[in-house]
Amino acid sequence: MNNEIPIWRIKYIPKTLDEVCGREKIKERLKNIIKQGNFPHLLFVGSEGIGKATLASLFSKEFLGIFYDANFKLIYANVPLTEEERQLARSEAYVSKSKIGSIAGRRITTPAFIKVKVKPFVQLKVLGDTPFKILIVKNFETLGSNQQGFRRLMEIYGSNCRMILITTKISGVIDPIVSRCQLFLISQVDLNSFKELMNKIAENESLEIEDGSIEILYKVSNGKISRAIDLLQLSSISGKKITKNMLYEVAQKFQNDLVGSLLLMTLRGDFPKARELSRNIISNYKYNPHELFNLLLNELNKLPLSKFARIQLINLIADADFRALDGIDNDIQISALLSKICLFSEHLS
Amino acid sequence: MAKKVKSVWVEEYRPKSIREMALPTAKVSGHKVDLAEDLTKFVKNFFKEMKKINAENRIIRVHNRTASEKERKEEVKIAPENAAVLLEGPPGIGKTSIVFALANDLNMEVIETNASDTRTRDALENKLRETVKSRGIMDFVTQSKEKLILIDEVDGIYGTKDRGAVPTILDLIQNTQFPIIMCSNEYKQSLQPLYNKVRKFEVYPLSDEEVIKIAHNILKKESITTLKRSDLDLIIKKNNGDLRGVINDIQGIAQGSTEVDNKDLIFTLHRDTTEEIFALIRDLFQNVSTLREARDLTDKSDVDYNFLYKWVNENLISFIKINKEIANAYDNLSLADEVFGRIRRNQYWALLPYFYDLFAGGTSLAQSRKTSGFRRVVFPRYVVGGAFSLTNAERSLIEKINKTYDISQIEAIQDFIPFLKILCSTSRRQLKNVSDWLDLDAKEKKLLK
CATH class of the missing domain: 1.10.8.60 (Helicase, Ruva Protein; domain 3)
Structure with a gap:
C-alpha cells in the first residue's frame, strides 16, 4: 500500500474504547457512564505515557457520538501561549470602575490561559443533541496557581461543559479541584x-x-x-x-541518556565540556531549568553513590533549582550547578 | 591647522527641513513607507481629527451641563493610532532630526523630553501633563505656534504595569491636544502596551553612500582638506550607519592636530561598545585586584549591565581554570542573577549594589592567581530554550505531524521527534517514507537528520 502510515505508533493507535489495551475495569466503568449518559467532572491520574489522554478522548468520542467534533476540545496546559494569544488576553483586561474597596481603580485581569483557551469553549452553548460538551485538560498540574481560576468555572459552567482533567501528579492539583471531581486512577497496562x-x-x-x-x-x-x-x-x-x-x-x-552522560561528565570534573553538552541538551529538547534539574535528580538516583554523597548532590541541585526560580538567565543557573558538581567530584575521589 | 569650531557639528548641521535631509528607509509592519510623507500626513491628520473631536466635545459639554446624572455622555477621545507614532531604530540615524525638521517645516514648536533624565512616572507627568492636556490661555491671544511633543528614548523608561511610566504615556496619548512622536532604539517587552496602540515605524540605518555624501558636504562647508578619503571610509565603516557618530568623529579629527596619524585617532575616538566590552572583560579578570577596582570598572563603563553579566558568564572559564574557583565564581554569579531577577520583577532597585559587586567583584576575585597573556573573549551565546520557543521549521514540522497524530508541541519535541530522528537515521528508505508521508520540505527534513 502506498499511503500507509510509516510510523507504527500512529498506525496502531486505538480507534475505539474497546481497542484500548488492558485496563478492563476502567473501560467498564467508562462504558457504564456512556450508557447512563451523565457524569461529573473527572480527574484522571496515572503515570506518564500510559494512555490517560487516549482513554479520555476515546471516551468522549463515544459519549458525544456524532456531535463529537463540535463539542469536544483537548488543551495542553503546559504549552505556553503564543504572542498573539497573550495579546488577546491582555487587550481584554479592564480598569475597575469601583471607587471603594481593594479593587478600586485596579486593572482586572484573568489568567491569560483561562481567558484565551478555556473560557471561549466552556461559555459556548452545546451544539446538537448532547447533554453537555467535554473539555479535556492535559498536564493539569502544570497550571500552578492558574488552577484557582478553574474552581468557579467548573461550578458556573459545569452544566454546560464537563471537564476531564488529566494529571500525572495528584499532589500538584489543588484540593478544591480534587473535591469537585470524580477520581479515576489509571494503572499501567498488565x-x-x-x-x-x-x-x-x-x-x-x-x-x-x-x-x-x-x-x-x-x-x-x-x-x-x-x-x-x-x-x-x-x-x-x-x-x-x-x-x-x-x-x-x-x-x-x-533512551535519552544525554542527561545521564551530562551528570557523569560533571562528576568527572570537566566543566567546559559539561557546559557545552548542557547547552546542546537545552537547545535540542527545550527543557526549562527546572525540568533539567529534575532529570538530573532522576539520573542521580541511578548512580551507585554513598548516601552522604547523594544527599550532598541533592542539596546542590535543590539550591540551584531554588535560585533559578528567581533568576533570569537560565544558562548561568545551570552552569552554576554544573560547576559546583565538578568541584564536589574532586572530594569524591 | 584645522579650522576652529564653535559648536557641536551634530547640532549645527541638524537638517532644517525634512525635504533637504537624507531620509532613512522605514517600514511599517514590513512594508516600505516614505517617512517624510507619512509623518507630515500624520501631523496634519491629527489636527483635523482634533478639531472634529473638540467640536463634538463642546456639544457634549453643553449637553452635560443641563442633563441629569444618567443622561450625561462621556467626552470623545482621539484614537491612539491617530494621536501618536513610534519610531524605532538604532542610535544616530536621524530619528530625532526628522522630528525637528518636520516641526520646522510645519512651523511648530517641539516639546522634548528624553527618558534618560525623566525616567519615572512622576517626572514624566510633571513635565508633560499640563502641556498635553490644555492649551494655555495666552495661546489664543498670541496665536503662538502649535506644539509637537517628542518623547525620546522611550525604551529607557522603566516600565512595569503598576509603577512604570508606560501607563502614563498611554494616558497622555489618550488625552493629548498635540501630536506625539516617540523614539526608541530597540524592542522592549515592557513597551508592548505601546506597540499595541500606536503605529510603529521601523527605521533603518542610512546607506554608506548617503553618509559619504553628507560627510563630504560638511567637510566642504568647514573647508577641511586634511581628511584622507581612506580615513573617511574607515570612519564610516566603523560607525555602521550611525550618522551622528560619523559627524562626531569627523569633528574630533578636524579639531585635533593633523600631524598625528589619523588612523590611531579614529580608533581612539571610536565608541565601539563591543571593543570596549572585550577590553573591560580582560581588565576585570586580569588586572582587578580589589573590590573597589572592580566596582570602579563597572561604574565607569557605559556598557549596559544587563549585557555585561552575560559576557562574564560566557567568558569566565577562559580566565579561571581551577574547579574550586569556577564554582566560587559561579556561586556569586548565580546569586547575582537571582538578585537581578528580583530587582526586575519587583522593582527592588535598592538591591542593585549587591548585583554589581556579586557579578563583577564576586567573579573576578574568586581567582587566587591572575592569568596573564592574551585570552580570547567571545560573544555571549544566545541559548535557545528555557522559555519554550520553537524555530519556524520545528513549528511547521509539528503542524504537519498534528494532521494525523494529535500531540502537544512539548511532547513532540521531547518524545516524538527524537524517535523520528533515530528511525530516519537507520536508513535512507525510512527517511523517504517519513518525509513522503508528512510531505516535508528540505528544511524540515534537515531536522530529522
Whole structure:
C-alpha cells in the first residue's frame, strides 16, 4: 500500500474504547457512564505515557457520538501561549470602575490561559443533541496557581461543559479541584494484555518474536505503550526476527541518556565540556531549568553513590533549582550547578 | 591647522527641513513607507481629527451641563493610532532630526523630553501633563505656534504595569491636544502596551553612500582638506550607519592636530561598545585586584549591565581554570542573577549594589592567581530554550505531524521527534517514507537528520 502510515505508533493507535489495551475495569466503568449518559467532572491520574489522554478522548468520542467534533476540545496546559494569544488576553483586561474597596481603580485581569483557551469553549452553548460538551485538560498540574481560576468555572459552567482533567501528579492539583471531581486512577497496562497487543502487531507486520522478549519490551518501555511500539519498529528494521539482544541494543540507542552522560561528565570534573553538552541538551529538547534539574535528580538516583554523597548532590541541585526560580538567565543557573558538581567530584575521589 | 569650531557639528548641521535631509528607509509592519510623507500626513491628520473631536466635545459639554446624572455622555477621545507614532531604530540615524525638521517645516514648536533624565512616572507627568492636556490661555491671544511633543528614548523608561511610566504615556496619548512622536532604539517587552496602540515605524540605518555624501558636504562647508578619503571610509565603516557618530568623529579629527596619524585617532575616538566590552572583560579578570577596582570598572563603563553579566558568564572559564574557583565564581554569579531577577520583577532597585559587586567583584576575585597573556573573549551565546520557543521549521514540522497524530508541541519535541530522528537515521528508505508521508520540505527534513 502506498499511503500507509510509516510510523507504527500512529498506525496502531486505538480507534475505539474497546481497542484500548488492558485496563478492563476502567473501560467498564467508562462504558457504564456512556450508557447512563451523565457524569461529573473527572480527574484522571496515572503515570506518564500510559494512555490517560487516549482513554479520555476515546471516551468522549463515544459519549458525544456524532456531535463529537463540535463539542469536544483537548488543551495542553503546559504549552505556553503564543504572542498573539497573550495579546488577546491582555487587550481584554479592564480598569475597575469601583471607587471603594481593594479593587478600586485596579486593572482586572484573568489568567491569560483561562481567558484565551478555556473560557471561549466552556461559555459556548452545546451544539446538537448532547447533554453537555467535554473539555479535556492535559498536564493539569502544570497550571500552578492558574488552577484557582478553574474552581468557579467548573461550578458556573459545569452544566454546560464537563471537564476531564488529566494529571500525572495528584499532589500538584489543588484540593478544591480534587473535591469537585470524580477520581479515576489509571494503572499501567498488565503484562497479559500487553503481550496480546504486541503479538497482534507482530502478526500484522509478519514479525517473529523470540520467547521472553515481550517481557523485556514491557520492562524497558516502562508501561508506555507508544514507546514499546517504537522499540518494536526500530528493531524490526534490521530483520523480521526480533531477539532479546536486539531489543536491548535498540533501547540503549533510544533512551535519552544525554542527561545521564551530562551528570557523569560533571562528576568527572570537566566543566567546559559539561557546559557545552548542557547547552546542546537545552537547545535540542527545550527543557526549562527546572525540568533539567529534575532529570538530573532522576539520573542521580541511578548512580551507585554513598548516601552522604547523594544527599550532598541533592542539596546542590535543590539550591540551584531554588535560585533559578528567581533568576533570569537560565544558562548561568545551570552552569552554576554544573560547576559546583565538578568541584564536589574532586572530594569524591 | 584645522579650522576652529564653535559648536557641536551634530547640532549645527541638524537638517532644517525634512525635504533637504537624507531620509532613512522605514517600514511599517514590513512594508516600505516614505517617512517624510507619512509623518507630515500624520501631523496634519491629527489636527483635523482634533478639531472634529473638540467640536463634538463642546456639544457634549453643553449637553452635560443641563442633563441629569444618567443622561450625561462621556467626552470623545482621539484614537491612539491617530494621536501618536513610534519610531524605532538604532542610535544616530536621524530619528530625532526628522522630528525637528518636520516641526520646522510645519512651523511648530517641539516639546522634548528624553527618558534618560525623566525616567519615572512622576517626572514624566510633571513635565508633560499640563502641556498635553490644555492649551494655555495666552495661546489664543498670541496665536503662538502649535506644539509637537517628542518623547525620546522611550525604551529607557522603566516600565512595569503598576509603577512604570508606560501607563502614563498611554494616558497622555489618550488625552493629548498635540501630536506625539516617540523614539526608541530597540524592542522592549515592557513597551508592548505601546506597540499595541500606536503605529510603529521601523527605521533603518542610512546607506554608506548617503553618509559619504553628507560627510563630504560638511567637510566642504568647514573647508577641511586634511581628511584622507581612506580615513573617511574607515570612519564610516566603523560607525555602521550611525550618522551622528560619523559627524562626531569627523569633528574630533578636524579639531585635533593633523600631524598625528589619523588612523590611531579614529580608533581612539571610536565608541565601539563591543571593543570596549572585550577590553573591560580582560581588565576585570586580569588586572582587578580589589573590590573597589572592580566596582570602579563597572561604574565607569557605559556598557549596559544587563549585557555585561552575560559576557562574564560566557567568558569566565577562559580566565579561571581551577574547579574550586569556577564554582566560587559561579556561586556569586548565580546569586547575582537571582538578585537581578528580583530587582526586575519587583522593582527592588535598592538591591542593585549587591548585583554589581556579586557579578563583577564576586567573579573576578574568586581567582587566587591572575592569568596573564592574551585570552580570547567571545560573544555571549544566545541559548535557545528555557522559555519554550520553537524555530519556524520545528513549528511547521509539528503542524504537519498534528494532521494525523494529535500531540502537544512539548511532547513532540521531547518524545516524538527524537524517535523520528533515530528511525530516519537507520536508513535512507525510512527517511523517504517519513518525509513522503508528512510531505516535508528540505528544511524540515534537515531536522530529522
